Every structure is written in C-alpha cells, then in structure tokens.
Amino acid sequence: MRKIAIVGLGYVGLPVAAAFGEVVPVLGFDINQHRVDTLKQGYDYTNEMSAEELARTQIDYTADPARLAESDFIIVAVPTPIDQAKKPDLTPLIKASETVGKHLAKGTIVVYESTVYPGTTEEVCVPILERLSGLTAGVDFFVGYSPERINPGDKEHTFTSIVKVVSGMNEDTLQIVADTYGMVVQAGVYRASSIKVAEAAKVIENTQRDLNIALMNELAIIFDRLGIDTSEVLAAAGTKWNFLRFTPGLVGGHCIGVDPYYLTYKAESIGYHPQVILAGRRINDSMGKFIATSLVKQLALQNKLIQGARVSVLGLTFKENVTDLRNSRVIDIIEELREFGVQVTVTDALADGEEALHEYGLPLIPLEQLPPADAVVVAVPHQAYRDLGWNGVQGLLENGTGVVVDVKNMLEQRECPEGVVLWRL
Incomplete structure (x- = not known):
C-alpha cells in the first residue's frame, strides 16, 4: 500500500485528501499554518468539507515539509493562476x-493535479524535482499527471x-497511479x-465551457439591443433535443476564466495565435463593463442623477x-460604476471581510446595514439572497422603487413589483 501525501489543502487538495483519508491514512501538507491549524480543529473555512466529513478521515495535517519524506505517493494540488498580463x-x-x-525519497511517485499547459509536468516540474533531490526521473522516482x-x-x-x-x-507508473486513484x-x-x-x-475542458458561455454573453448583448429577453429566447431554443443549455453571466474563479490562457500561452509559444479562444475571453x-x-x-431612463447614485451589490465571490x-469578476461591475461616479456598497453572505479588503480594497457591509439604494445588483445568487425573494430585494431600494439588475436570473420577471425596473442578462 502506497503512503499518500497531498501537497496543498485548498479547494482541490482537501477533497482529494479526504477521499483517500476515508480509506487509508493520509499526510495533508500545506504551507499555511493557519489552514493546518483550523483543519486540525475540524473546520474547513472554504466550506467544501463539513466537520462530519472531516471527522471520518485519517488525515495527518502538517506544515512541516520534511514529513513528505515519509510518503511514496505525493499528489500536488496547488493553484495555477495567471499574472496581470494574463500569462501563466x-x-x-x-x-x-x-x-x-x-x-x-527513492521510489516515490509524484502526481500533479494542477491545471497547466501541455508539457509543464515534464518540462518544468521534473527538472526541479531532479535538481533538488539529486535523483533521476524514470529511475529513482516517477511522475504522473491527473x-x-x-x-x-x-x-x-x-x-x-x-x-x-x-x-x-x-x-508501470500509469498502472500504480490508476490503481491508487481507483481505490477511492x-x-x-x-x-x-x-x-x-x-x-x-x-x-x-474549461476552454470549451468558456467559449460556450462567451457565445451566450454575445447573444445577450445582441438581444439587449434588440429589446428581446435572452432568458425567453434560451427557453424557447432549449426545447430542441441537442441545444446546449448554457447561460450568460460573469466568468471568474480560478478555472474557467484562467485555464484558456494556459492553452493560448502555449499555442503562441509555438507560433500559433489562437483566434476563437481569445475572442471568447475578450x-x-x-461583461462586467x-x-x-x-x-x-436604466438609471438615466428613470431620471436618476448618475453622479452620486447609490447602488448596492449583493455578492462578491466568483x-x-x-x-x-479569487478572480471574481463582480469587481469589474463595481469599478465601472465608480468610474461613473456611482456610490457602490457591497455585501456578501459568505465572503470573508478581511479577505475582501485585502484582495479588492472593499469593505463588506452586512445586508441589514445597507443604505437605501437607487439600484440593486444581484451579482451572485447565494442561497441567502434567493431566500430574500422579491420582497427582500425591493426592500433594499429607496422607497421600494428603483432598478434591479439580476445578473444570474435569480428573480422571476413576472413577479417584478410595481415601481421596480428589472434588467437582466
């Protein structure tokens, strides 16, 4: 039986560690001591794993890298973001x-799970492993990718x-990797x-999804100019058996909005300039703008003074x-509104206030403390906001009148109250 270690206990690494940890003892390593400490207490602040789920596992959490030498099957699950220039x-x-x-240690298999461009594991990671260990890949240790x-x-x-x-x-390596993952x-x-x-x-995988959403977003822009409701169009088109059910919206996070740039970067490095993929990304x-x-x-059509108009944004997570x-595109809406001189107040039912302040310089205001607004943007339909319904959203508007922007079609158009103008993608 292989001794398994997981490097990186985030959104990807922790569920992997937990799955293996229900079957065999697992070493869970992360450089973030706070992350290790909270997991030892049975608390996952990403909300991916419950305390009950963690309690069923045999995970030995540590921030001591020396303990990796105890394992002979190491899974690396760390983020692979893009920089300001949208390069890997x-x-x-x-x-x-x-x-x-x-x-x-000799005989170890290292499996990478991080999203990368083709060739990264063998061209970037393997030389590092060899240089730092003094061992030879394919002889002293082995590498896989999953x-x-x-x-x-x-x-x-x-x-x-x-x-x-x-x-x-x-x-031989493939057989062991397949058997090991096959256990869980x-x-x-x-x-x-x-x-x-x-x-x-x-x-x-994510490039395909990104392009499908880009098509829906472009259609939403066209239909907006034509005065046609995009949701109604998609509902009608969706009656055909082979129509793909994608919807318009913001594309953020650390996967769909990032992964295509890894592929385009590699393509450009070999002399090919991708057109369709980059068009979808653009x-x-x-969409935030x-x-x-x-x-x-919509505010102008309501004879609202744009400079100083008050807008409440519900939701900031991706x-x-x-x-x-990470990589939430809600910030694009906020920054563009501020360019117009709009006063924007942001709330989020789940996000950490300190992280929002650190990442975006945005203070998060509790929902009940939001000032009366000229408009409300339902940017992220957390369950807490779905529970509000039309009554709760309308209650955030000054005198119950104004504009509501529903980015993800959370609210029923036919139930829109009198005095409220609904705009949606």
Whole structure:
C-alpha cells in the first residue's frame, strides 16, 4: 500500500485528501499554518468539507515539509493562476515542486493535479524535482499527471463521483497511479496515453465551457439591443433535443476564466495565435463593463442623477454558495460604476471581510446595514439572497422603487413589483 501525501489543502487538495483519508491514512501538507491549524480543529473555512466529513478521515495535517519524506505517493494540488498580463503564473507549482524535491525519497511517485499547459509536468516540474533531490526521473522516482475536476460548491459532482483521468511517464507508473486513484474514485479512471494528453484534456475542458458561455454573453448583448429577453429566447431554443443549455453571466474563479490562457500561452509559444479562444475571453472579460453600463442607462431612463447614485451589490465571490473571492469578476461591475461616479456598497453572505479588503480594497457591509439604494445588483445568487425573494430585494431600494439588475436570473420577471425596473442578462 502506497503512503499518500497531498501537497496543498485548498479547494482541490482537501477533497482529494479526504477521499483517500476515508480509506487509508493520509499526510495533508500545506504551507499555511493557519489552514493546518483550523483543519486540525475540524473546520474547513472554504466550506467544501463539513466537520462530519472531516471527522471520518485519517488525515495527518502538517506544515512541516520534511514529513513528505515519509510518503511514496505525493499528489500536488496547488493553484495555477495567471499574472496581470494574463500569462501563466507557475510560481505556486514551482515552489511546491522545490519543496517536494527537497524531501523526495527513492521510489516515490509524484502526481500533479494542477491545471497547466501541455508539457509543464515534464518540462518544468521534473527538472526541479531532479535538481533538488539529486535523483533521476524514470529511475529513482516517477511522475504522473491527473487533472483535477473539482467544482467548488457542487455537492453532486464530487471527487469520487467524477471519472478520473490518469497518466504516467511509463506503463508501470500509469498502472500504480490508476490503481491508487481507483481505490477511492467510484466513477472509475480513464488512462490517458501520455502526460501531455492528460494535461491538454484538462485545459480544454474549461476552454470549451468558456467559449460556450462567451457565445451566450454575445447573444445577450445582441438581444439587449434588440429589446428581446435572452432568458425567453434560451427557453424557447432549449426545447430542441441537442441545444446546449448554457447561460450568460460573469466568468471568474480560478478555472474557467484562467485555464484558456494556459492553452493560448502555449499555442503562441509555438507560433500559433489562437483566434476563437481569445475572442471568447475578450467577450467574457468585458461583461462586467457591459452590465455596469446597462445599469447606468436604466438609471438615466428613470431620471436618476448618475453622479452620486447609490447602488448596492449583493455578492462578491466568483460564484454562488462558495466563499472563494479569487478572480471574481463582480469587481469589474463595481469599478465601472465608480468610474461613473456611482456610490457602490457591497455585501456578501459568505465572503470573508478581511479577505475582501485585502484582495479588492472593499469593505463588506452586512445586508441589514445597507443604505437605501437607487439600484440593486444581484451579482451572485447565494442561497441567502434567493431566500430574500422579491420582497427582500425591493426592500433594499429607496422607497421600494428603483432598478434591479439580476445578473444570474435569480428573480422571476413576472413577479417584478410595481415601481421596480428589472434588467437582466
């Protein structure tokens, strides 16, 4: 039986550690001592795992990298963000590889789960492991890649219920990687022919989704100009058996809004300039500005003075019912509104106030303390906001009248109260 260690206990790493930890003892390593301490207390502040779920596991949490030497099957699950220039930032992956390399025992298999461009594992990570360990890949240690498919906030499509793509640097490694994941992944494993194929498969999963959403966003812009309700169009088109059910919206987070740039970066490095992928990215990155501008137009139509108008924004996280603020595109709406001189107040039912202040310089105001507003933007439909319904949202408007922007179609149009103007994508 392999001794398993997980490097990185975030949205991806913790569910992986927990799945294995229900079957065998697991070492859970993270450089964040606070993260380790809270997990030892049975608390996951990302809300991905409950205290009951954690209690069922045999995870030995640690921030001591030397303990990685105790393991011979190490799974690396660290973030792979992009920088300000929208280029891959491999810093977390490089540092994790350095940490693993310093404590790599002979015979160990290192499996990467982080989203990367094809070739990263063998061209970037393996040389680091060799240099820091003094060992030789394929002789003294072995490498595999198994792309993560965690969907934060999704309690149905979990780590164990999604087919796991696995790969290895040779057949023996692939067999061990497949058998190890096969212990816990009930949906089974798919053996990719090579590490590069597995890396490429991961990066196109979210690229495909990004492009489908971009199409819906472009349609929403067109239909807005035509005075047609996009939701009604999609409902009608959705009656055809092969119509893909995507909806318009903000595309943020650390996957869909990031992964395509890893593929385009690699493509450009070999002399090909992607057109469709980057066009989709441009559309999706522009939606915050489009939403804010549309809101300003609605305020103007209501004879509201734009300069100094008060707008309350509900939700700042990158998607509903998660605490993660990384790469949230709600900030695009807020910044554009401020460009117009609008006074914006933000609340979020789940986000950490200190993190919001650190990431975006935004103080989060409790819902009950929001000042009366000329407009409300329902940016992220957390369950707490769904529970408000029309009565609760209308109550946030000055005298119950004004504009409501419903980014994710949380509210029923036919129930819109008198005195309220509803605009939605």
